[in-house]
Amino acid sequence: MLTRTPPDSPMLFEEVPLVPDFSLELTARKAGHWPVAGTDEAGRGPLAGPVVAAAVILDPDNIPDGLNDSKQLTAAQRENLFEAILATAEVSIAASGPRHIDERNILRASLDAMRRAVAGLSLTPAYVLTDGRDVPLGLCCPGKAVIRGDARSVSIAAASIIAKVTRDRMMARAHHVFPAYGFANHAGYGTPQHRAGIDTHGPCLLHRMSFRPLKKDGVLAEE
Template identity: 75%
Template sequence: MKKSTPPDSPKLFDDLPLRPDFSIEDAARREGLWPIAGTDEAGRGPLAGPVVAAAVILDPNNIPAGLNDSKKLSLKQREKLFQEIIETAEVSIASSGPRLIDQRNILRASLDAMRRAVAGLVTPPALVLSDGRDVVPGITCHGRAVIKGDARSVSIAAASIVAKVTRDRMMVRAGIVYPVYGFEGHAGYGTAQHRGAIEGHGPCVLHRMSFRPLKKDGVVVE
């Protein structure tokens, strides 16, 4: 006899159509799990800047139209949806800076930011849906991982948009403080222009010293 998976076990929804909707949330509500928060992060890959996480509880009766994985949306679309999400949903944002990333590694720093974003919600969720294969650690409710969740769950898609827009705005401000790196143009990613600026000027406090090319042959370049 096949055993059913208990509701608080990590579930990897890897057989769903790649279009965000409310079906995962509806299924969880039928299990008695509500409210439901979606969480996602932005900025795992860049050489500089924080990783930013958002947790979002959508109003099922007022879901902004056009929610999708933030990477599939234009800047204009993201900005518009960001404002609609802020106005219609409950939102919490947290981040992990470069030093924490260096100390703990990017995965742990990302998950910690997601945990803090969830903890910052005014309404305690009964379930947290997270993008990827990792359930958010340290939460006091059920957690489920959703493979490619930002393309499948509107709650996670909303969180991905909030995290992306927030981080992009932070990096625009970083570009004003540290103009030689051009953060406003590449958001800290390892473009040729950014790598050239690091080579010419050295790193600043926003750079992740544990990331290549800042870390060469196991030695951190200060």
């Protein structure tokens, strides 16, 4: 069973700070859990492409400036922070592809990618902070789900940046293989351009056939 934050949990009603900090990591450290990893994913909503997860263990003495939820940053800021995180932190990346998503559903595929990202860290964490309501099963250590974690924890924020930039780069490369869909412009999200490409050419290998508005036969469903 999934470890899920109850809907009436005080966590859901806490005032979320505008800028993430290191307080959750320090709380875990005081409890004897160190090092602490943050994990997050990118790409749960698109109609095509993988969901990408990252796990990051920051050096508390060398945390890059400007870490925040990847959605609050410009593409240029994300790219700069991506390089800064890689240069100063332990980082691992994993992905679940479209067929995995179709077979297991997007939630399970996302959590599985997070679990594999944590397992791939060269430094074994003693505690994991996960963005969202669920802690992946099979972690090597205890974990905590943090609602809006990328706005509360710099470790999760760093993971969100790594996952987002990695996935955007993957979809930009996919554009050269499947140019008819415009993946470089929308990263697989259901934009008018993307839907028009599916209408005209049908789905490709990167499409998630279990997602609306895609049908199993690859034709757009009626709205």
